Amino acid sequence: MTTYRRMTPGVFLGSQAITEGYLTRNQLRTRSYQRLAQNVYADPALPLDHRLRCRGVALLLPADALVGGHSAAAWYGAPFAGVADPVTVVCPEETRWAGPKGVRVHRTVLRRRDVTTRDDVPMTTALRTAWDVMTLEPLTTAVAALDAMVAAEHVTVAGLVALAEAGAGRWGVSRVRRVVPLVDARAESPQESRLRVCLALVGLAPVPQFEVLHHGRFVARVDLAFPEARLAIEYEGAHHFEDDQIPKDDERLDRLRAAGWRVIRVSAADMRDLDGVLARIRAALAVP
Template sequence: MSIRHLTGVFIGSHAIAEGVITRKQLRERGFRRLVQGVYADPGLSFDHRLRCRGVALLLPGGTAIGGHSAAAWHGAPFAAPHDPVTVLRPADVEWRGPRGTMVHRTLLDAAEVEERDAVPVTSALRTAWDVAALEPVGTAVAALDAMVRAGSVRLPLLQAMVCDGAGRWGVAKVRRAIPLVDPRAESAPESRVRVACVLAGLSPVPQYEVRVDGVLLGRVDLAFPEARLAIEYEGAYHFEGTQIVRDDERIARLIAAGWRVIRLSAADLRDLVGVVQRIRAELARPQ
């Protein structure tokens, strides 16, 4: 094999030992380092799953990619490219992992592991448990919303998992997260805002259709129908093509019909307490 055919993900020392590449070529040809000692063809799309593929080349037997990292294979690809890769290991496997991994010691049954893209990942239901147990509640619920929406897991199974999990590690966090799951949410930011509201005692309705005299004016991310208050998250897609024009026209129709609209961006999500305060203040205003 020549360097021209060195594609995909590979361990650098192995490629050098096999004579496929030299150390100098490894440094100078633009190969992307995923974690220490593991590289990828620069033409591959760099996302969290690619980093997981790199870590998978180093995993000892009995371990698996899990938690928020495994969720990328189950309908919730929300982990960022540089987020640590979550690895689960049983007690009898001693492995700390390279920098860029988070290794958790736990009970791990072989039946809870499946292979996806040549990567050992935890099953959807096991992933759901670990996401709820390991992640902050807003992050966890966003992933679980997406997994249920994608059909990877069913909400009744998640609810049954809570009932069957007495005494299991992380059960308190799981019991907090599962009741908040709502697959109507269509984005992670929307889920996070909704969770922040619910935990503050507010009850927004996800993906609410605003109708006047039977005419659909638009669907909003979150709504307080009685107060005629809508919450809209505007991600990067809002500025693609003519989307911004369509969104602005829809919001103008809502305002003309007597609705108030709070428009949020990624910057607002850095202060969810402040977002909830804004919503509460609008709800307190007379219509």
């Protein structure tokens, strides 16, 4: 039988709130409470994001289940799971809880040292979260999350290497050993990480966050660089298209070109055609 956890500030079980007299059924139905999962609601003033959904799901968890994987990574420097993405829950293999709609349950071996609590949410520790991200998520997603977790100093590359070396025989160790060599804390966005991984998978090794100098003077720092070819790859997120940023980017591009560098600019739309992006980069590298 599932034992519900206590209510947390701003997040509550509808049935419990009614039973304890905080709300009537009519108030729950007519006021603008945010529904996070079946029978779980939040104050409308709280920002609706993946972490809030995790807080809601936490109220439903059996005592031996934890928020983990890509969801827990939001507390460790990698808040990349979207509000509509399923909440990842890890629990012991013998726990038969399936969770409500919008929850992804992974049954595994959990040890006492894997368990912690943050913001009243029971979750996996940073290192255990890293393991589950590497074993459960696609390669590029896993590397992007680990890049951010290392940059935020919640885990270290040395710790990840040790984790992979000690993982012989564990489920998913082959995935872990594939991800760890690709982790680089210099990345400054998840899309930059994903692009770097895609390049690595075809045998290309750009330098992240490379500082371009010309006659000994700083010109710009670029997302990814092939220094010998003087080729820069710049990922342009949404802020690059804001009015005050556009002239700054154009001026920066002019400085790079004046220093003898070529620049390939990659947008979110371009990332939907990675083969096309890779072809552009390879063609540019082929030009002497």
